[in-house]
Amino acid sequence: MKTLWSGSREGSLLRYRAMAFTVGTGLLLLVFVGIPIQIWGHSKAVVAVVGPIHGYLYLIYLAAAFDLARRERFPISRLFVMISAGLVPFVAFIIEHRIVASLRAEERSDATAS
Amino acid sequence: MNRESDRQVRWVAPRALVAHLLVLCFVPGCLIAGWWQATVAMSGNGLSYLYAFEWPVFAIFSVVLWWNFLHDDPDEVGGRRLRELRRDESISGERAELRSPDFRTEDEDDELRAYNDYLAQLAQRDRAKGWRSR
Known part of the structure; x- marks a missing residue:
């Protein structure tokens, strides 16, 4: 996993993708497992563990998204989409x-243009 | 940063004002939420300690974002838009070239012309698509 920490576009993209997948999965766990158990099972066990972990992973996701957006000169609107994608179930994967x-x-068009 | 600091930052452009407004609403909101979580944590909810520290980080992040947004080099953002536009044009151009032999013939009857117009309309719509719909 050498490129994960490298300062290249690939490294930045890989970090973003890894965090998008992690946060997307964490949010699904929280919303579709933790919260139903809290409401109908009257147990906070899952929410108490997954909640804070997901909260802090989301911070890392923000940093990764921000890094990619700055590096690739994304318009701010696209960064907003990336940020809010982490808050809605399933949307992180799509974005x-x-x-x-x-x-x-x-990349393909750059390769053919040059 | 040196080059960016030479440039004049537009603090009162419409897009900048929107950013000011968002930050002015979001930062106090984060701080209030953090303070609220801190009080909940003090009253015995251990889980809230983690959230009490998380909310201020969101506030800091939004300030960093705001600062970056104001100091965006318009040439760089514009350059990217231009490249994307060119790319979309070159892609649809390729597509038109590929189609042209069997597309839009001279001896079109009314039905075929209508159908080809429909195809052209579809191609036009593809061209207008941005990154969201790709």
């Missing part, structure tokens, strides 16, 4: 997919 697709399309 991550589209960001990767748009960067890959750009």
Whole structure:
């Protein structure tokens, strides 16, 4: 995993993708497992563990998204979409997919243009 | 940063005013939420200690974002938009070239012309698509 910590576009993209996947999964756990158990199971066990972990992972997700957006000169609107994608179940995966697709399309066109 | 600091930052442009407004609402909101979590934590909810520290980080993040937004180099952002536009044009251009032999023939009857117009309309709509719909 050498590129994960490298200061390249690939490293930045990989960090963002890893965090998008982590935060997306964490949010699904929280919303579809933790909260139903809290409401109907009257147990805070899952929420008490997953909640804070997810909260702090989301901070790392913010940093990763910010790093990618700055590095690739994304317009601020796209960064907002990336940030809010981490707050809505399932959306983090979709936005991550589209960001990767748009960067890959750009690479392909750069390769053919040069 | 040196080059950026040479540039004049527009503090009162419409987009900057929107950013000021967002930060002015968001930062106190984060601080209030953090303070609220701190009081909850003091009254015995251990979980809230973690959230009490998290909210101020959100506030700091939004200030960093605001600062970066104001100091964005418009040439860089504009340059990216231009490159994306060119790329979209070159992609749809390629597509039009590929299609052109069997697309838009000279001896079109009314039905075929309508159908080809429809295809052209579809191609036009593809071209207008941005990154969100790709």
